[in-house]
Amino acid sequence: AQRVTQPEKLLSVFKGAPVELKCNYSYSGSPELFWYVQYSRQRLQLLLRHISRESIKGFTADLNKGETSFHLKKPFAQEEDSAMYYCALTLASNYQLIWGAGTKLIIKP
Amino acid sequence: DVKVTQSSRYLVKRTGEKVFLECVQDMDHENMFWYRQDPGLGLRLIYFSYDVKMKEKGDIPEGYSVSREKKERFSLILESASTNQTSMYLCASSDSISETQYFGPGTRLLVL
Numbered sequence: 001a002q003r004v005t006q007p008e009k010l011l012s013v014f015k016g017a018p019v020e021l022k023c024n025y026s027y028s029g030s031p032e033l034f035w036y037v038q039y040s041r042q043r044l045q046l047l048l049r050h051i052s053r054e055s056i057k058g059f060t061a062d063l064n065k066g067e068t069s070f071h072l073k074k075p076f077a078q079e080e081d082s083a084m085y086y087c088a089l090t091l092a093s094n095y096q097l098i099w100g101a102g103t104k105l106i107i108k109p
Numbered sequence: 110d111v112k113v114t115q116s117s118r119y120l121v122k123r124t125g126e127k128v129f130l131e132c133v134q135d136m137d138h139e140n141m142f143w144y145r146q147d148p149g150l151g152l153r154l155i156y157f158s159y160d161v162k163m164k165e166k167g168d169i170p171e172g173y174s175v176s177r178e179k180k181e182r183f184s185l186i187l188e189s190a191s192t193n194q195t196s197m198y199l200c201a202s203s204d205s206i207s208e209t210q211y212f213g214p215g216t217r218l219l220v221l
Contacts, residue, residue: 006151009149032208034209036210043113043212043213043214043215044152044199044201044212045211045212046209046210046211049209086151086152090208095140095157095159095203095205095208096142096154096157096167097152097154097210099151099152099153100151101149101150101151102151102152
């Protein structure tokens, strides 16, 4: 069965430190993966998707098919990065997304 | 910009009441989704629709129904609200090409 696992419910790092939010998936097909972010009192929004290979707000994520991972990274965390982050996997057959449970990222000053 | 709106930000209902949550999108998207968002559980799909009058059950459809009479509008109905349906409800839409989902602001429902 398809599954997305975000092992950390909460991640707390100091401003300026590197950040890595983990995401592992299980899917037998060719995956398309996303990171969504929800800032306090804002709606959930797309941060990045692996197919576009973009860096958004300094974040990058590389799809590692061997390790079935799609970890989100940023070299120097900023306070405004504090938010809830969700990793998601699309099922190409029906436009559904399979969601991880989310990781709350707190950036300490 | 894609705009997804939800009829209420906050709603308080009593057990047994029928509850209607409405979602409207203005980008002519084919696909629309209803999720509930609970701490530690992430987003769980209740129902989705890929066309007018079409609907598919998600992971947790029990106690809910949906209606999509027009392309831009997707309604979630709680036939008889129960306290375990207290949650944040998120609506989203997507087109059939990019698959990116665009979310509404959410409705926080409290069932007493």
